[in-house]
Amino acid sequence: MPEIRHVDWSRLFSPRYVAVVGASDTEGTQQRAQWTQVSARLGALGAEVVPVHPKKPEILGTKAYPSVSALPADPDIVIVLVRDALPVVEEAVNRNAGFVVVFSAGFSELGTAEGDAADAKLKELASGATRIIGPNTNLNIFEPWPDGLPSKKKLAIVTQSGYQGRPITQAQALGVGIEIWATIGNEADLEWADFVAYLATHRPDIGAIATYVEGFQDGRAFQLAADACAKAGIPIIAIKVGRSEEGRVMAAAHTGHLTGADAVHDAVFEQYGVIRVDDLDEVIEISNMFCHTGLVGGTGGIAVYAMSGGTASHLADLFGAAGVKIPKFEQSTVDALEEYIPWYLRRDNPVDSGGAITARPENRKVLELMLDDPNTDVLFAPITGVFPGMSDALARDLVALHQKFLAGEGKPVVAAWISPIRDEAYKSLCDAGVPVFHSFGAAVRGLSELGRYSTFVRDYRSPFEAETGGPASDERSSARAAARDLLAGATGAALNEVTSKRLLAAYGIPVAGERIARSADEAVAAASGYGYPVVMKIVSADIAHKSDLGLVVVGVADEAAVRATYDHLLAAAASAAPGATVDGVLVAQQVTDAVAEVILGVSHQHPFGPTITYGLGGVFTEVFKDVSFGVPPFDADYARSMIEATKGVKLLRGTRGRHAGDIDALVDIILRVQALAVDLGDQVAELDINPILVRPAGKGAIAVDALVIPAKP
Incomplete structure (x- = not known):
C-alpha cells in the first residue's frame, strides 16, 4: 500500500533553535516586523531564535550571526526573508536544517525561464532530509491562536494564498477555535497533501480542514491525504480554482500550478468526501458548523423551525431543489405539537x-x-430579521439546547441569522458556539453536507485497503507480460483495432470473435465460420474513427454481400485516407441483442495520472458527453457509482419494455480496465473502447472496437 511521506514535524512545531535570515532593526520595514513576530512566537514555544545579518552584530538586542554557516548549532528552522534565497537555502541544507521557510517570491509563479530555473534549483535542494516550505509564502504557520473558544473541535486551515486564508481565520468571531493556519505558497517541496495528512493523523482536536487550492502537485499524495481525513472523519471544505479557463490561467500565473481537468477533480473529491464550495462564506460557515456539531447519526434528517409560513415554504423549496429530503415527523410528534x-x-x-x-x-x-x-438528526432554526422579543428569545432557546448537546444530552442545533443587524442575541449565539449561517443558500448546502458527509464516513472503505477487483493476481501478472509484449512491438502512433483488442483480451475483457481477411475469399470463410450476419470494417492504425468515414458495415447478410462489402471498404479507405496503411478487412461476429452502447477510456489527467472515463458510447459519445470519471484505486461499488452517475444508466435499467442491461458484467470490465491502466500507465497514453455492447442481464458485455495509443518513449 502506498504511504504518506514521512516528515519529522517535531522540528517545525517544537523547534529548539531557529535562525531568521534577513532580520532587520530598521524602523518601518517588513523584515523588522517579521523578526519581532517570529522571535516572540517561537520564543514562546521555548526555541532560541537568532537573527542572521551579514553586517550587524545584533538585531534589537539579540546577537546576530553573519551567515547560516556561522551558526553555533544546526537549526531546526531557517526562515529566509532575503530576496536572493537560493544561496541561503543551500547553506541551510548544508547545516542539516530541519525546515527552511522561503518567504521570497520570484520562482515558478513568474512564468519565466529564470523563475523556472530557480524553482528547479529549490527542488534539487529539497531532495535530501531538509524540508522546504514555500517559496512565495508567509509565516502564518507560526501564528498563535487564542484558546477558550466554544467550538467542540478546532479548525485547521491550509491555503495556497495567504490573503485568501485570512478571512477564514476570522471565523473565530463565530466561536471557532483555530488549530493551525498553514500557508504553503508554491510548494517546491512540502505540498498540500503533506500538511493535510499530518493534520489528519497527528492533530486529534481538528473538526474540519478549510482550504483554498489552486492545484495539487501530486495526485496520489492528494488521494492518500484525503483518504486519511476520511478515515479520521475530518471533512475537507475546499475552494478549488480552475472551473473556468480564466481561473485556470490566473492560477498558473499565481502559483505556477497546472490545475488539471476540473471534472476529474470533482470525481476524485466525490470519491474521498471532499466538500467543494465556491465562496469564502461557505468555507467559513460550513467549516464552522462541523467544528461545532461534529458528525451526526442517521442520514442527517433536518427539522426546520420557522417563525413564518413564508420562511417554511422558502426553505422547503430550497432543500427540495438541492435534493435534500426534509423528513416527516412521526405522528406522535405531530400530535404532541398540537x-x-x-x-x-x-x-x-x-x-x-x-x-x-x-x-x-x-x-x-x-x-x-x-x-x-x-x-431528526439536527434542528435548523432560521432567524429572519431582528425582532426584539422573538429573535432574542429564540436565540436563548437555541443556546440552551446547544449547551445540552455539548453535555451529551441531545442533538445539534444550527441557526441562520438573515439580517444585516448583529445585535446581542446574534452575539450570544456565536459566543455559545451555536453554528450560524448568514444566508439560506449556505445553510442548505451546509446542512445537506452534514448529513451526506456523516453517512459517507460511516460507509467509507479506504480504496487503498479494499479489494479493487479485476483480474486475480496470477492472471494479472500474465496479462501484464502479454500486454507489454504487444506494446513493445508497436511501431506506429497507434495500435490497429485487432492488436488493441488483443491487449484487452489479455486482461480478460470480452471481445467479439474476429479475423483479418486479406482477400474476398478469406472474408467469406471467416463470415461462414461465425454465421451471418457479420460486421465488416477496415483495419488500420492510421484511421481512428472508421464509422465517421463509412468504413464500418453492419448486418452483412450473405456471401455475395461479403464480397461486395470487402471491395467497397478497400475502395472507400483508399479514397477517404489515401496515405493510411491498411492491414486488411476485419470480419467480426455481430451482437444483435445489445441493450446499450457505452464507452470506456483511459487517459492521463494531471495531477492524478491514469484516469478511467465511462459514458454513453457509439456515435453519440461526443454529442451527449454523458460521462463520469474514476481515478484508481477504486472498488466495485465505486465502479457501479460511475455507471449510476450518468443519465445513460436509464437505458441499462430497462425502459419502455426493453431488457435491463448486464450492469454486473460492465462493472467487471471497468475494474479490468482499471487494472490495465494501473499496470500499463507508463506505456499507454490513451485507450478508447467504443463501443462496448451491453447485453441483457446475465448475458455479459462485449467490446467491439478499441484504440490504443502507446506512450512515447
Whole structure:
C-alpha cells in the first residue's frame, strides 16, 4: 500500500533553535516586523531564535550571526526573508536544517525561464532530509491562536494564498477555535497533501480542514491525504480554482500550478468526501458548523423551525431543489405539537410556529419535541430579521439546547441569522458556539453536507485497503507480460483495432470473435465460420474513427454481400485516407441483442495520472458527453457509482419494455480496465473502447472496437 511521506514535524512545531535570515532593526520595514513576530512566537514555544545579518552584530538586542554557516548549532528552522534565497537555502541544507521557510517570491509563479530555473534549483535542494516550505509564502504557520473558544473541535486551515486564508481565520468571531493556519505558497517541496495528512493523523482536536487550492502537485499524495481525513472523519471544505479557463490561467500565473481537468477533480473529491464550495462564506460557515456539531447519526434528517409560513415554504423549496429530503415527523410528534402550535399552522416538518409562541417559555418544548423525533438528526432554526422579543428569545432557546448537546444530552442545533443587524442575541449565539449561517443558500448546502458527509464516513472503505477487483493476481501478472509484449512491438502512433483488442483480451475483457481477411475469399470463410450476419470494417492504425468515414458495415447478410462489402471498404479507405496503411478487412461476429452502447477510456489527467472515463458510447459519445470519471484505486461499488452517475444508466435499467442491461458484467470490465491502466500507465497514453455492447442481464458485455495509443518513449 502506498504511504504518506514521512516528515519529522517535531522540528517545525517544537523547534529548539531557529535562525531568521534577513532580520532587520530598521524602523518601518517588513523584515523588522517579521523578526519581532517570529522571535516572540517561537520564543514562546521555548526555541532560541537568532537573527542572521551579514553586517550587524545584533538585531534589537539579540546577537546576530553573519551567515547560516556561522551558526553555533544546526537549526531546526531557517526562515529566509532575503530576496536572493537560493544561496541561503543551500547553506541551510548544508547545516542539516530541519525546515527552511522561503518567504521570497520570484520562482515558478513568474512564468519565466529564470523563475523556472530557480524553482528547479529549490527542488534539487529539497531532495535530501531538509524540508522546504514555500517559496512565495508567509509565516502564518507560526501564528498563535487564542484558546477558550466554544467550538467542540478546532479548525485547521491550509491555503495556497495567504490573503485568501485570512478571512477564514476570522471565523473565530463565530466561536471557532483555530488549530493551525498553514500557508504553503508554491510548494517546491512540502505540498498540500503533506500538511493535510499530518493534520489528519497527528492533530486529534481538528473538526474540519478549510482550504483554498489552486492545484495539487501530486495526485496520489492528494488521494492518500484525503483518504486519511476520511478515515479520521475530518471533512475537507475546499475552494478549488480552475472551473473556468480564466481561473485556470490566473492560477498558473499565481502559483505556477497546472490545475488539471476540473471534472476529474470533482470525481476524485466525490470519491474521498471532499466538500467543494465556491465562496469564502461557505468555507467559513460550513467549516464552522462541523467544528461545532461534529458528525451526526442517521442520514442527517433536518427539522426546520420557522417563525413564518413564508420562511417554511422558502426553505422547503430550497432543500427540495438541492435534493435534500426534509423528513416527516412521526405522528406522535405531530400530535404532541398540537398542544403548542395552533390548528391553522403547520405542525409537521418544516414547522410554522407563527411567531407568537417563539417569545413564550413553552417554545423550548416545541424545539425539544422536534429534536426528539426519531427522524431528526439536527434542528435548523432560521432567524429572519431582528425582532426584539422573538429573535432574542429564540436565540436563548437555541443556546440552551446547544449547551445540552455539548453535555451529551441531545442533538445539534444550527441557526441562520438573515439580517444585516448583529445585535446581542446574534452575539450570544456565536459566543455559545451555536453554528450560524448568514444566508439560506449556505445553510442548505451546509446542512445537506452534514448529513451526506456523516453517512459517507460511516460507509467509507479506504480504496487503498479494499479489494479493487479485476483480474486475480496470477492472471494479472500474465496479462501484464502479454500486454507489454504487444506494446513493445508497436511501431506506429497507434495500435490497429485487432492488436488493441488483443491487449484487452489479455486482461480478460470480452471481445467479439474476429479475423483479418486479406482477400474476398478469406472474408467469406471467416463470415461462414461465425454465421451471418457479420460486421465488416477496415483495419488500420492510421484511421481512428472508421464509422465517421463509412468504413464500418453492419448486418452483412450473405456471401455475395461479403464480397461486395470487402471491395467497397478497400475502395472507400483508399479514397477517404489515401496515405493510411491498411492491414486488411476485419470480419467480426455481430451482437444483435445489445441493450446499450457505452464507452470506456483511459487517459492521463494531471495531477492524478491514469484516469478511467465511462459514458454513453457509439456515435453519440461526443454529442451527449454523458460521462463520469474514476481515478484508481477504486472498488466495485465505486465502479457501479460511475455507471449510476450518468443519465445513460436509464437505458441499462430497462425502459419502455426493453431488457435491463448486464450492469454486473460492465462493472467487471471497468475494474479490468482499471487494472490495465494501473499496470500499463507508463506505456499507454490513451485507450478508447467504443463501443462496448451491453447485453441483457446475465448475458455479459462485449467490446467491439478499441484504440490504443502507446506512450512515447
